Amino acid sequence: MVAQPKLTFYTSVVCPYAQRAAIALNEVGAEYEKVEIDLQNKPAWYKDVNPETKVPALTVDDYNIAESLVLVELVNDLFPEKKLLPDNALKRAQIRFFVEYWSSKISPQQWKIIGNLEDKEGRQTAYNDINAALVRINELLLEQSQEGPYFLGKEYSIADVNVAPFAYRLKVLVSHFFKDEIELIDFAKYPRVKEFLAGITERDSFKATIASEEYLAQAYEKARERFAAAAKK
Incomplete structure (x- = not known):
């Protein structure tokens, strides 16, 4: 058995991009050192890890690499036996398209x-x-499987890893600020979408890496204040 490289994971519990990588690391059972980065007060030394000072970042032995989608696929490549990506090339492309579609159309x-x-x-x-x-999301899910709970049906994959943090935070955002408006988003209109959203956010790896709803709501409050301050300038 090949020894696992030394991993140091730089993250912030509030960040959905960082949670992507955290879920992947959790799913494969990786051993790693976690370093929490305060996004509002980033330490000066962090530029040596990621010059852009964004999270997540991962040190693999002595090499630093960033960007959440890259890190999720890196985790899959480091632990290929966990099969976060299927072997079939077409399925892999469909997963990547699904993630890109959610990222560009919904997030x-x-x-x-x-x-x-x-x-x-x-x-x-x-x-x-x-x-x-x-x-379209519903169509893409049905193309893969008539039943969930995941994108590929019963098989958990990077599609679920990459979408879950954003899907959950969308519901938190609307329900916190506009509780009466959450029904204006048709999550429940499509059974396959509803099942998918429940499945990806009920996964143990998701629960182990998500901040509390209260904490996320506070983060959105601070974001709102920053938006308001910027609008006054």
Whole structure:
């Protein structure tokens, strides 16, 4: 058995990108040292790890590498026996497309919601865009399997790892600031989407790496304050 390289994981519990890598490390049972980075007060030495000072980052032996999607695939490559990516090339491409679609069509709407805290019409536009994307998300899920709970059906993969942090935070954001508006997002309209979202956020690796809903709500409060301050400039 090949020895695992020495891993040091730089993360922030509030960051969905960092949680992606944390879930992957948890799933494969990796041994690593965790270093929590305060995103509002980043230590000067962290530039030596990641010059852009973003999280996550991972030191593998003596080499530093960053970017969440890269790290998730790196974890898969370091622990290929865990099969976070299937061997089939087409399935791997479908997973990557699914993650890209969620990242480009749904995740940006979260920031639009924060940026429209005082503008219900603006938020409604974001909800409409999310709902339109969910139609395609549902189609992509059904193309893989008529039943979940994961993207590939019963098989857990990088598709689930990469989407889970963002899907959960979207619901926290809307339910915290606009509790009466959460039903404006059609999560429950599509049984396959509903089952998928439940499956990925009920996974043990997700639960072990997510901050409390209260903590995330506080983080969104601070983000709202930063948006408001920037708008006044």
